[in-house]
Amino acid sequence: MFSGKKHYWWFQLIGWGGLFLIHLFFAWFYGKFDTPEDRALFFMRAVSFVIIGVILTHFMRLFIIRLHLLKHNWGIQLLNFILLSIITASICGIIEQQVYKQFELFTQREIEVLKRRGIWLVSFNNMISWFIYIFIWNAIYIIYHYAREYQQQQIDTLQLKSLVRELELKTIKSNINPHFIFNALNSIRALVDENPGRAREAITELSNILRSSITMHKTESVSLKNELDIIEDYLALEQVRFEDRLTVRYDIDSRTLEQQIPPMMLQTLVENAIKHGISRELQGGLVSIAARLKNNFIELCVRNTGTFTGEKEDSGFGLSSIRDRLKLLYPGRSGFQIHQLTPGTVEAKIELPV
Structure with missing residues (x-):
C-alpha cells in the first residue's frame, strides 16, 4: 500500500513513537515520576503499549491487504474499517490487560478500581481508548492510500499523454x-x-x-x-x-x-x-x-x-x-x-x- 516497506515502518515508528512521547509528557505534567518505581512502571507500560500497537496494527494491515478491503466502495469500506477497528481494539485491550496482570503493572489505585467495578468494565473502558487509536490509524492509512493512488493516477495520466503524443507523432511521420x-x-x-x-x-x-x-x-x-x-x-x-x-x-x-x-x-x-x-x-x-x-x-x-x-x-x-x-x-x-x-x-x- 505504501511506496515501500521502509516508508511503512517509518510511519509506524513516528506514529507510535509520537504517542509514547505524548504519554511521557502527561505523566511528567501530572507528577507521576516522583519515585524510581513510578518511572519504571510508566516506561514498562508505555513500551508494552507501543509494542502491542505496532504488532496488532501490522497484522491488521496484512489483513486489509489480504482481503482487498480498499477495493470496495466507500460505504462498505467504512463499515469494514469500523468493524475491524472494534475487533482489533478489543484484542489490544485484552492483551494489554493480560500483560499488566502477568508483569504486575497495575497501580494500587487501579487494583482497587478493578475490585470495585470489575475487570470487564475496566477492560471495556480500555477498549474504547484503543478503538480511538486504531480508528485514527485506519483513517490515516486510508487517506495516505488514496493520496498515493491519486498521485499515481496523475503520473499515469501524464505518462499516457506523453505516450499518446509520441505515438501520434510517429504515426504522423509514417504518413x-x-x-x-x-x-x-x-x-x-x-x-x-x-x-x-x-x-x-x-x-x-x-x-x-x-x-x-x-x-x-x-x-x-x-x-x-x-x-x-x-x-x-x-x-x-x-x-x-x-x-x-x-x-x-x-x-x-x-x-x-x-x-x-x-x-x-x-x-x-x-x-x-x-x-x-x-x-x-x-x-x-x-x-x-x-x-x-x-x-x-x-x-x-x-x-x-x-x-x-x-x-x-x-x-x-x-x-x-x-x-x-x-x-x-x-x-x-x-x-x-x-x-x-x-x-x-x-x-x-x-x-x-x-
Missing part, C-alpha cells in the same frame, strides 16, 4: 510517405502538359495533405469532416496514379461529421487499403469508406478489393499504431478489427465511443 510523395509528383508532372488545370488541382491536394501532416500534432482530435477532407485529397491524387483502376465510394452518415476522432487514424486505414489492396490487383478495385452511429459508438469502416494477407499485413506499423492509440486513448472502450469480409473484399473497422 508522410516519401514513396507517395514521389508517385504524386510524377503523376503531377505527367499532367502538366496533358491537363494543366488538373495538375494545379493535384498540387493543391498534395499541399493540403502535407500541411495537415505537419500541423496535425497540435491537436488531440479532429472532426470526421476534416479527416475526410484530407482523405478526399489523398484519394484524388491516388486516382491520378491508378486512373480507372481505382473506384472510391463514400457512405457517411451526416450525424457523424462533427464527431471527434483521433487524427489520421481513418486515413491510415485508407492508405492501408491502397497499399495492400488496390496496388496489388491488376484490375484495380473499389475503396469504400463508411461512417455511422451505432449504440453510442461511431463506427468507421473501410473496405477494399483484395486479399487479407494475415500476420504480415496485420503486424505493420500502421495497423499496430491504430491498436496502440486506441488502447491508450480509449482503454477497454473501443474496438478494431480487420478481416476478409468476402473472398474478394477486406474490411477494416474501428469503433469509438461517442
Whole structure:
C-alpha cells in the first residue's frame, strides 16, 4: 500500500513513537515520576503499549491487504474499517490487560478500581481508548492510500499523454510517405502538359495533405469532416496514379461529421487499403469508406478489393499504431478489427465511443 516497506515502518515508528512521547509528557505534567518505581512502571507500560500497537496494527494491515478491503466502495469500506477497528481494539485491550496482570503493572489505585467495578468494565473502558487509536490509524492509512493512488493516477495520466503524443507523432511521420510523395509528383508532372488545370488541382491536394501532416500534432482530435477532407485529397491524387483502376465510394452518415476522432487514424486505414489492396490487383478495385452511429459508438469502416494477407499485413506499423492509440486513448472502450469480409473484399473497422 505504501511506496515501500521502509516508508511503512517509518510511519509506524513516528506514529507510535509520537504517542509514547505524548504519554511521557502527561505523566511528567501530572507528577507521576516522583519515585524510581513510578518511572519504571510508566516506561514498562508505555513500551508494552507501543509494542502491542505496532504488532496488532501490522497484522491488521496484512489483513486489509489480504482481503482487498480498499477495493470496495466507500460505504462498505467504512463499515469494514469500523468493524475491524472494534475487533482489533478489543484484542489490544485484552492483551494489554493480560500483560499488566502477568508483569504486575497495575497501580494500587487501579487494583482497587478493578475490585470495585470489575475487570470487564475496566477492560471495556480500555477498549474504547484503543478503538480511538486504531480508528485514527485506519483513517490515516486510508487517506495516505488514496493520496498515493491519486498521485499515481496523475503520473499515469501524464505518462499516457506523453505516450499518446509520441505515438501520434510517429504515426504522423509514417504518413508522410516519401514513396507517395514521389508517385504524386510524377503523376503531377505527367499532367502538366496533358491537363494543366488538373495538375494545379493535384498540387493543391498534395499541399493540403502535407500541411495537415505537419500541423496535425497540435491537436488531440479532429472532426470526421476534416479527416475526410484530407482523405478526399489523398484519394484524388491516388486516382491520378491508378486512373480507372481505382473506384472510391463514400457512405457517411451526416450525424457523424462533427464527431471527434483521433487524427489520421481513418486515413491510415485508407492508405492501408491502397497499399495492400488496390496496388496489388491488376484490375484495380473499389475503396469504400463508411461512417455511422451505432449504440453510442461511431463506427468507421473501410473496405477494399483484395486479399487479407494475415500476420504480415496485420503486424505493420500502421495497423499496430491504430491498436496502440486506441488502447491508450480509449482503454477497454473501443474496438478494431480487420478481416476478409468476402473472398474478394477486406474490411477494416474501428469503433469509438461517442
